[in-house]
Amino acid sequence: MPELTPELLVLPLLSIAAGVDLYLTLLFLGAAPTTTWWDQPLPGALGDLNSLGVMLLVGMFYLLEFTAERFSTAALVWNAFHAVIRPLSGALLALLLLDGQPPLVIATGALASGALAATAHAARSGSAIMAWLGARETPHPLLVSLVEDVAVLGMVALVIDQPTWAFFGGLLILAAGAFGSASRIRAFFFAIRLATGRVFQGLGAARWTDSSDFPEWVRAAFDDDIMAPGGGLRGNGVGAHGLPGAPRFAHGWVVVRGDSPAFVYRKWRGTTRIDLAGLPARDVVETGFFRRVDLGPPGDAPACIFFGVNGPSTESLRAEFLFD
Secondary structure, three states: OOOOOHHHHHHHHHHHHHHHOHHHHHHHHHHHHHOOOOOOOOOOOHHHHOOHHHHHHHHHHHHHHHHHOOOHHHHHHHHHHHHHHHHHHHHHHHHHHOOOOOHHHHHHHHHHHHHHHHHHHHHHHHHHHHHHHOOOOOOOHHHHHHHHHHHHHHHHHHHHHOHHHHHHHHHHHHHHHHHHOHHHHHHHHHHHHHHHHHHOHHHOOOOOEEHHHOOHHHHHHOOOOOOOHHHOOEEEEEEEEOOOOOOOEEEEEEEEOOOOOEEEEEEOOEEEEEEOOOOOEEEEEEOOOEEEEEEOOOOOOOEEEEEEOOOOOHHHHHHHOOEO
16 A cells, blocks of 8 residues: 555645636646745645746636636536546646656546546536526625635645645545535536537427337336326426435436326435425426426425426426416
8 A cells, every 4th residue: 555645645635626626726836836835845746837827827717717607608618618627637637746656656646636626526516507507596606706716725725735634624525525515416417418408409399208218217117107098108307406305406307197297316226206296386487508397385495397498398397287
């Protein structure tokens, strides 16, 4: 087992910081050696980031990201593109950090760093995605950006100055993320799916999907459904937020039967089906990327189901869901 050198100690936290805000992380690493606060060289070859050209380029991308995330559509496109950029950048950052280590350590560290950066990016972006979908209220975007920037600056400062504390900080964030990030990550990838559907919207009319085109696990969940004689089911792949008995955000299918729709989703222990008859519809909200059905009694926070633009039309959704 390799010794936990300072470079290995700081790798998890540095990767998480890069996933949350890549350009601020790089900018801080590049600027740190020019200040009077840190007189020790950066670990590995991170000192190579101390270049005027690199810092100007990184600073420009930081401003671009800050601007893009003020607008929902631009933020979606930017963050979807960075689903590829973040893991690659995390891996490259690990190559600099672990410069001079054995090849196996470098390769393993690069893979781990890329995975951590990708996960942190998806979890952080997924939180904003749920706000964009309208599933919950959040603080003002500028306040969220400020909190994220302060957190990233703190993480990078630990990486530079306190490797041992950085290691435990990384472990703490990973432990917290294991319990709270799954729904945010699902929301992030669902948003990418919505964007893809928007791009290819013109390839087909808005409609329900016939049961013959259901995934096998969805078809199996309704094999014994007596409310659909002859197997006459229709459905659509959806995202759901706040449904009773489901995760905070879940991927699944809404299937229309003879009486009321049902939501079905998979989890590691099998398939779960939730009858929506007890959740009367409040409204159908249409945007350029999705159609949202708000469910639940008035006065409560609504449960929301999100259909892509290639799914059923607003008129069809109003006809199938039970409105008060």
